[in-house]
Amino acid sequence: MSKISRKEETRHNFVEAFWTLYVSKPLDKITVKEITDLAGYNRGTFYTYFADVYEVLETEKKLLLPSEETIIERLKMLSDDQAPLEGSFEDVSHCIRENRARIAILLGPEGDPGFQYELKARFRRVILDFADDIGIQELSDYEYIIEYQVSGMIGICQRWVENEEDITEERLGMIYERVFNEGVMRITTEMFRAAKKSG
Structure with missing residues (x-):
């Protein structure tokens, strides 16, 4: 697996974890820890891709x-x-x-x-x-x-x-x-x- 595809997969896993949580709870109740726990990564890795939970949402909204x-x-x-x-x-x-x-x-x-x-x-x-x-x-x-x-x-x-x-x-x-x-x-x-x- 190339570096690019691994990065894409990691980012995708964070996004999927975010949406899984957002189905059942308001945005302001979702934490970075919950996303990283669900996605299977540490907090440091999350911050490589996003500044915070709100950036995940803003990035995804643009794609929709x-x-x-x-x-x-x-x-x-x-x-x-x-x-x-x-x-x-x-x-x-x-x-x-x-x-x-x-x-x-x-x-x-x-x-x-x-x-x-x-x-x-x-x-x-x-x-x-x-x-x-x-x-x-x-x-x-x-x-x-x-x-x-x-x-x-x-x-x-x-x-x-x-x-x-x-x-x-x-x-x-x-x-x-x-x-x-x-x-x-x-x-x-x-x-x-x-x-x-x-x-």
Whole structure:
């Protein structure tokens, strides 16, 4: 085993130990000793990789944020008249699905309240920069549209994870796309009317 791969393995073991502890206890209750005991290393080795428990979390949060390309790929296609936005949920949900257990911890009641803000801020910054680049004039208005849409996307993914993925990802994507394309009020009105007819 090379030095690089051994270092990567050691770091990985610390990270895995951290997440194992973070599932069951708040961040401020996790100690370096608990991480090192669980990972099977001494405290000195831990400090080779991280300054403290908080740095482990901050480093990991950055890895969980979607890439710029993931966020704006569909928007690029739309601006080039190549394709509609259908399927836009798939790109982001794939990123969320790959990391769903850790994202669920961060968005959960014992998680990091700042993570949702950071997630939304990343989407907002990347999309607004792209909108500015292509010459959208109403950037102030568009910022609110982005906020509404991103909050909905994060919320629907959070609910899905909390519900232990009770529906398929494809079904979840269809729900999101329907809301995105048709709007909440139209869908709600249709559902209420259908319920009234069948009742």
